[in-house]
Every structure is written in C-alpha cells, then in structure tokens.
Amino acid sequence: MTFPTINAIIDEIKSGRTSATQxxxxxxxxxxxxxxxxxxxxxxxxxxxxxxxxxxxALVKSGAELPPLAGVxxxxxxxxxxxxxxxxxxxxxxxxxxxxxxxTVVERLIGAGAIIIGRTNxxxxxxGSSTETSACQKTYNPWDVTKIPGGSxxxxxxxxxxxFVPVALGSDTGGxxxxxxxxxxxxxxxxxxxxxxxYGIIALGSSLDQVGTFTHSAEDAAxxxxxxxxxxxxxxxxxxxxxxxxxxxxxxxxxxxVPKEYFVDGMDDEVRxxxxxAIEVMKQAGAEIVDLSLPxxxxxxxxYYIIQPAEASSNLGRYDGMRYGTRAPGSLEASYVNAxxxxxxxxxxxxxxxxxxxxxAGYYDSxxxxxxxxxxxxxxxxxxxFKRVDVIVSPTAPGxxxxxGEKMDDPVAMYLADVFTVAANIxxxxxxxxxxxxxxxxxxxxxxxxxxxxxxxxxxxxAAYQNITKWHDQHPLV
Amino acid sequence: xxxxxxxxxxxxxxxxxxxxxxxxxEQLPAILDYVSRLxxxxxxxxxxxxxFTEAFNVLRxxxxxxxxxxxxxALISAFPVSxxxxxxxxxxxx
Numbered sequence: 001m002t003f004p005t006i007n008a009i010i011d012e013i014k015s016g017r018t019s020a021t022q023x024x025x026x027x028x029x030x031x032x033x034x035x036x037x038x039x040x041x042x043x044x045x046x047x048x049x050x051x052x053x054x055x056x057x058a059l060v061k062s063g064a065e066l067p068p069l070a071g072v073x074x075x076x077x078x079x080x081x082x083x084x085x086x087x088x089x090x091x092x093x094x095x096x097x098x099x100x101x102x103x104t105v106v107e108r109l110i111g112a113g114a115i116i117i118g119r120t121n122x123x124x125x126x127x128g129s130s131t132e133t134s135a136c137q138k139t140y141n142p143w144d145v146t147k148i149p150g151g152s153x154x155x156x157x158x159x160x161x162x163x164f165v166p167v168a169l170g171s172d173t174g175g176x177x178x179x180x181x182x183x184x185x186x187x188x189x190x191x192x193x194x195x196x197x198x199y200g201i202i203a204l205g206s207s208l209d210q211v212g213t214f215t216h217s218a219e220d221a222a223x224x225x226x227x228x229x230x231x232x233x234x235x236x237x238x239x240x241x242x243x244x245x246x247x248x249x250x251x252x253x254x255x256x257x258v259p260k261e262y263f264v265d266g267m268d269d270e271v272r273x274x275x276x277x278a279i280e281v282m283k284q285a286g287a288e289i290v291d292l293s294l295p296x297x298x299x300x301x302x303x304y305y306i307i308q309p310a311e312a313s314s315n316l317g318r319y320d321g322m323r324y325g326t327r328a329p330g331s332l333e334a335s336y337v338n339a340x341x342x343x344x345x346x347x348x349x350x351x352x353x354x355x356x357x358x359x360x361a362g363y364y365d366s367x368x369x370x371x372x373x374x375x376x377x378x379x380x381x382x383x384x385x386f387k388r389v390d391v392i393v394s395p396t397a398p399g400x401x402x403x404x405g406e407k408m409d410d411p412v413a414m415y416l417a418d419v420f421t422v423a424a425n426i427x428x429x430x431x432x433x434x435x436x437x438x439x440x441x442x443x444x445x446x447x448x449x450x451x452x453x454x455x456x457x458x459x460x461x462x463a464a465y466q467n468i469t470k471w472h473d474q475h476p477l478v
Numbered sequence: 479x480x481x482x483x484x485x486x487x488x489x490x491x492x493x494x495x496x497x498x499x500x501x502x503x504e505q506l507p508a509i510l511d512y513v514s515r516l517x518x519x520x521x522x523x524x525x526x527x528x529x530f531t532e533a534f535n536v537l538r539x540x541x542x543x544x545x546x547x548x549x550x551x552a553l554i555s556a557f558p559v560s561x562x563x564x565x566x567x568x569x570x571x572x
C-alpha cells in the first residue's frame with residue numbers, strides 16, 4: 001500500500017511513467033478488493049472516471065500543458081451534486097435522487113483535471129458524529145474495524161486513511177471534516193465561512209456549512225483549496241479571495257495560543273498527553289506559546305445545537321416528496337406527512353423536531369435569539385484572541401474513535417464528540433486537524449484554528465508541524 | 479420541561495410512530511436542558527449579528543436565466559411525479 005502526495009501523482013502522470021487510465025483502473029480495483037471491509041464508498045463512477053482519465057492521457061500524449069490536478073483521483077461526499085450521478089445525503093427520502101446539475105466544487109475539480117472516483121458514505125443529511133445515521137451502510141474505521149470512523153464525513157476520511165484516494169471532499173457544519181479526520185489519522189481542513197462555494201451541496205445549516213478536504217498533508221489541502229475556493233456567483237456568501245501560497249512552513253516567531261478551556265476534565269488522558277507533546281514540539285521549533293482563556297468555550301456546543309437544528313429544520317422543509325424523492329399517497333397534507341415520516345431517520349427527525357420547537361412561537365427569543373447573541377459574543381472572543389496569537393491549538397476531539405453503536409442511544413453524548421470543533425463553525429473561522437500520534441492504538445488529531453480569512457496561517461502551522469513530525473506517515477494495516 | 483410532541487410534529491409535517499413519540503418526549507427535554515445553559519451568559523451588551531461574512535448586499539439583476547434543455551429535462555425527470563414537462567402535485571383545494 002502506498003500513500004502518495006498529490007504532487008507525486010501529478011509527477012507520475014506528467015512524466016508518462018503511469019497513465020491516468022492505469023491509475024484509475026488500479027484505484028477502482030483497490031476499492032473493489034478492500035472496501036468491503038471498510039464501507040467508505042457508496043458507489044464508484046467507473047465509466048465517467050475512465051473517460052476523464054482517457055482525456056488526461058490524450059493531453060499528456062499531445063504534449064499540451066496539463067491542468068493543475070491532472071489525473072488526481074478524488075472522492076466526494078454523498079451530499080455533493082455531480083450531474084447524472086446519484087446524490088442522496090444517505091437519506092431514504094433521497095435514495096433515488098439523481099443530480100440534475102453539478103456543484104461548483106466538483107465542477108472546479110474536473111476543470112482542474114481531477115478525476116471523480118465515486119461518492120462516499122455520510123451521516124444522514126450530515127447529522128451525526130459517527131457516520132452511523134447513514135441510511136445506506138456502515139463505515140468502519142480503517143485503524144480498527146470495530147470502531148466508528150467519526151462523522152459526518154466518515155466515508156471520505158476512511159477513503160483517504162485506507163489509501164484508496166489521496167483526496168476526498170467533505171462538508172463541515174460542526175466538525176464533520178475535522179473530527180473524522182482526527183479519528184482516521186488524516187488531515188482535515190475546514191476553511192473560513194465564505195472561502196469555498198456551497199452551490200450544489202445539500203444544505204444542513206446554511207450559516208455554518210463549509211466544504212472541506214481530507215488529505216495526507218496540509219500542503220495537499222492548500223493545493224486542492226486553491227482550486228475549489230474563491231468567489232462563485234451561485235453562492236452569495238462566497239467571497240472574492242484567492243488562496244495564497246502557504247508561507248514557508250515554520251514555527252519560528254509564530255504565536256501559538258493554548259486556550260485552557262480546551263483542556264478540560266473528561267478528556268482522555270492519553271489524548272491530552274499527545275496534545276501537550278505536540279505543543280512541546282512547536283515550542284522547541286521556535287513557536288511562542290501563549291496561554292489563553294476563551295471563557296465562552298463551554299457555550300459553543302449549546303449554541304450550535306440551537307442554531308443548527310433551527311437551520312436544518314428550515315432547510316429540510318423542501319423534502320416533502322413533491323420535488324424530490326418518493327411521492328407518498330394521499331391528500332396534499334397527508335402526502336407531506338407520510339413522505340417525511342417514512343423518509344427521514346431518527347436523528348434527522350430529532351433535529352427537525354428540535355429546530356421546529358426552538359423556532360416556534362413563545363420559544364424563539366429564549367432559544368434562537370439568545371443563541372445568536374452568544375454566537376456574536378463567541379466571534380468577538382476569537383477576534384480578540386487572534387489579535388494576540390496567529391493560531392490557536394487544541395485537541396480536535398476529546399477522545400479517540402469509539403465502538404460502533406456505543407453512543408447511538410444517547411444524543412447528548414454523541415453531540416459532545418464535536419465539543420472542540422463547533423466553535424470554528426459558530427465563529428466562521430478556519431480550522432485544520434492533523435495527526436499527532438496514537439492513543440489506545442487509535443489516531444489523535446491536533447487542531448489549529450486561525451481567524452476568519454486567515455486560513456493560510458492554519459495551513460502554515462499544520463505544514464510546519466508535519467515537517468517536524470512523521471505521524472502522518474503512520475497508516476492503518478488494512 | 480414538557481413538550482407537546484404532537485403539536486411540534488404537526489408544525490414540522492412529520493408523521494411519528496408511538497415509540498418515536500415516547501423516545502422524543504424523553505430526549506428533547508434532555509437536549510433542551512443541555513442547551514439552556516446559554517441563559518448563564520450575559521448578552522445584554524451584545525449587539526447581535528445574524529451573519530459572519532465579508533459579503534454585503536449581494537445583488538444581481540432580476541433577469542430570467544435560461545438553462546439548457548438537458549439540465550431542464552434532468553430537473554423534470556428528477557421530480558417524483560411530472561406531467562407535460564411540469565411538476566404535478568396533489569390539489570391544494572379539495
């Protein structure tokens with residue numbers, strides 16, 4: 001098993017040592033041979049992928065200049081539209097849904113010569129932290145198949161961790177890229193709100209959703225983001241900012257904030273040790289370690305579990321069996337109620353009910369409006385902190401991957417898995433998780449946060465950390 | 479806290495089985511109890527923002543955008559029920 005970087009793959013293709021067709025064929029064969037035990041992929045797009053590969057090979061042969069991701073296999077999450085292919089958000093209500101148009105991120109990847117290999121498993125409508133709420137299948141952690149891969153983008157994290165593809169796209173509403181990246185021992189990046197278009201991504205929480213990447217290195221993440229990022233007229237929240245070069249990765253003179261509220265009781269001791277060791281590594285490499293306090297940290301998760309269900313219940317109003325999915329019999333009202341009752345799974349129903357209640361008359365002010373006020377205060381707290389430090393470092397999750405099924409009947413325990421990641425979505429700032437060793441023989445993720453639109457700083461710190469450590473070279477034996 | 483599950487389900491246009499209702503009647507108050515700790519935060523001095531993006535007043539001209547026939551056909555064929563190239567729905571008035 002090899003785990004090449006994107007640049008290594010591009011070199012192979014450019015030099016003609018490997019053709020894009022050979023690479024796609026071996027990738028598809030590898031997935032067929034090994035993914036049965038992992039369940040990362042829902043479907044591979046064999047015909048389209050081979051056609052895309054043939055086009056790249058023709059370009060190589062002609063001697064023309066190659067696009068920046070020529071021949072690089074990429075997996076997408078099942079909530080990303082790719083015209084002519086199924087996109088179901090792993091929900092029964094969309095099980096037969098075929099995309100009529102292509103999302104901006106997929107279009108930009110294809111335009112850059114990347115090859116879309118297939119779609120990966122996820123929690124239903126991205127609601128979950130373990131990929132277990134998927135109506136399609138289970139995904140097993142490549143490090144230990146009795147464990148969850150994290151979620152909601154667990155399929156993409158597992159696909160990169162297992163070495164099927166060097167890149168997968170995920171979406172991160174409260175940690176759905178960074179948390180599974182941590183659990184599976186890969187790099188997961190969530191850009192600042194606005195830096196990547198969400199056009200053609202099935203929406204969960206519109207003020208929180210952001211597209212992110214799974215890769216083996218921060219440099220690969222930066223390369224992919226430079227392709228998919230930037231202004232898109234179809235997403236009014238996207239901003240006109242080009243992705244800058246990640247400065248020479250170095251900790252020298254970098255101010256790294258350590259917020260005490262992210263090192264709380266209830267955290268796994270081994271995880272805490274790995275993070276403290278990582279901070280020591282940065283200190284030795286010349287980073288200025290700054291002790292911080294972010295007193296609103298304990299309120300980020302409660303804020304999230306008000307705003308997100310409120311937005312999700314509104315966004316999911318469109319799934320009523322009229323324009324998507326399966327039409328239920330009966331009068332208009334009965335048809336709505338039946339289609340939604342049979343089409344949505346338990347977690348989705350729970351959040352729709354929660355969001356509907358929160359937004360209902362008499363409760364709107366005490367829950368939703370209060371959450372918006374706390375959200376504003378949390379953003380201000382981060383703005384203030386980033387005047388004193390370049391990046392903030394924390395664990396990505398309080399523990400390592402847990403047993404399949406362990407938290408399925410306790411929603412609050414499941415939600416707590418996102419306790420260190422949600423703040424970045426609440427504040428709209430950038431976050432990246434990089435592997436920093438093992439605890440209980442399972443990967444631990446180290447999170448770097450950077451201010452809004454300061455994504456390059458998070459990438460720089462992550463790249464610097466990867467330059468001095470080799471944790472990302474540890475791979476599961478599957 | 480007591481939540482009228484039937485009322486909220488009606489607002490959400492969601493059919494729920496008896497077991498589902500029982501479970502939600504336990505779980506929703508537990509989640510609300512957890513999120514209610516927000517009341518501890520003094521936000522009297524906070525001027526609340528609804529969004530956090532650099533984008534401001536994103537407008538476009540109000541013009542009809544014609545999509546190509548293939549995309550149009552794909553959209554129609556994605557509808558669960560269609561007739562004569564249009565979405566067919568049950569009558570709103572009986």
